[in-house]
Amino acid sequence: MTEYLLIALALLGVLILGGIGLVVPRLRRRPEPRLPRTEVDTRAEEELAGPPVQAPEADLSTGVLVEPPPVIEAPAPTVEVPEPTAGRLVRLRSRLARSQNVFGQGLLGLLSRDRLDEDVWEEIEDNLITADVGIDATREIVDRLRERTRVLGTRSAAELRALLAAELVNALDPGLDRSLRTAPKEGVPAVLLVVGINGAGKTTTCGKIARVLIADGRSVLLGAADTFRAAAADQLETWAGRVGAETVRGPEGADPASVAFDAVRRGIDTGVDTVLVDTAGRLQNKVGLMDELGKVKRVVEKHGPIDETLLVLDATTGQNGLEQARVFTEVVNVTGVVLTKLDGTAKGGIVIAVQRKLGIPVKLVGLGEGPDDLAPFDAAQFVDALLGTEAPGPTA
CATH class of the missing domain: 3.40.50.300 (P-loop containing nucleotide triphosphate hydrolases)
Incomplete structure (x- = not known):
């Protein structure tokens, strides 16, 4: 009986010693409370760290860091000054003269012939119609040219050319009002x-x-x-x-x-x-x-x-x-x-x-x-x- 009591006391002692061994290390690892920071400590750390650096943003889909694009200011649009319209048609004369292949050169070549017979006048009519003058207008122009050359006895190329120019100008009706009404009136544009x-x-x-x-x-x-x-x-x-x-x-x-x-x-x-x-x-x-x-x-x-x-x-x-x-x-x-x-x-x-x-x-x-x-x-x-x-x- 005494032996059993001694064994029980021995086991109880072992359990007590084991519990103390588990608790004491944990008490030793408990961190000590931090001392309060002072203003001097804060300034010193900021000086050592330098200016803050902003980390580049990460693309949420890939996780890759993406640098933001540089900001470039767009230049102000340049306002152009259009060329004045006065005399603009004269300045563009060379471009308009390219149409001479049908309207101008063909007619002048026919009128420059030594003899203006029926065949020549028909060719003149064909050239005017081909140039989109229109059938009725063409007949009027040719009839007037034929009559004036007969009455005036005109034969030189320069004189015939002048007559043709006059008839074409008349056909364009220079008396028509070609101005653009662009002025405002009574506060309305x-x-x-x-x-x-x-x-x-x-x-x-x-x-x-x-x-x-x-x-x-x-x-x-x-x-x-x-x-x-x-x-x-x-x-x-x-x-x-x-x-x-x-x-x-x-x-x-x-x-x-x-x-x-x-x-x-x-x-x-x-x-x-x-x-x-x-x-x-x-x-x-x-x-x-x-x-x-x-x-x-x-x-x-x-x-x-x-x-x-x-x-x-x-x-x-x-x-x-x-x-x-x-x-x-x-x-x-x-x-x-x-x-x-x-x-x-x-x-x-x-x-x-x-x-x-x-x-x-x-x-x-x-x-x-x-x-x-x-x-x-x-x-x-x-x-x-x-x-x-x-x-x-x-x-x-």
Whole structure:
């Protein structure tokens, strides 16, 4: 019995000693409380560490550190000063003279022949018709030339050339009013509506017209009412930015009439001289699109009458341009024609045909792809460039 008691006491002692061995190391590893930091310690650590360095941000998808891109300030856009329009047609004479291959050189070569018989006069008629002068106008011009050469007894090439120039100038009706009505009236800017078919280069021409107006001292606001093509509004905005003009545009697919209305209202609020509204290109035989163009005109006229409706015609389309002009005139009352692409392959006789058939003056002509290659039209200078000779004034 005594032996069992001793064993139990021995085991109890071992358990007590083991428990003490487990507790004491833990008490020794307990951290001592930190002493309070002083202001001197804080300043010393900051001086040793130096300025803080901001770590680059990490791409959350890959975990790779990405350096932020450098911030580069965009340069301010440079505002261009368009060339003055006075004398611009003369400066572009060489480009217009390229059309002499049919209209000028061919006719002058025929008129320079020693004998002007029936065959020669028929060839002259063919050349004028080929140059898109039109059948009726061609017959009148040739008949007058034949009569005057018979009565006057004219035979020299120089005299015949002068007679031809005079007849062409008369056919262009130099008495037509070719000025652009761009002056504001009673606090309302002048409104110019630009129309035309698809592919005539209308938006580019609209930008060039803005340069013509600014070159003549007008302040201009452009309305991007071609809402079917976002690129058209972007293109117009680029043209406007070059000359420091404002552009009013709407979202793609917006109502063109609404955008045109807002453009004129903005022009009234800002006090500009002229609002130039670019419309969507459309085919003249699409009734729905032409009706929509008529709506644009009616909505804009809530601010006041439209001062000019300019039809952009591609000179290379020939006689088809007459049908375009006729339909557009019926819908929006075209007051003037802008004839583009007259440099190179164009047939200059279309100017005569348009004015004869419709009584609409050609007011501007495009003679190249440069930003200032749009010039006010002058009948005498035009004929002078085509024939390579000084064109006389109109005859009785």
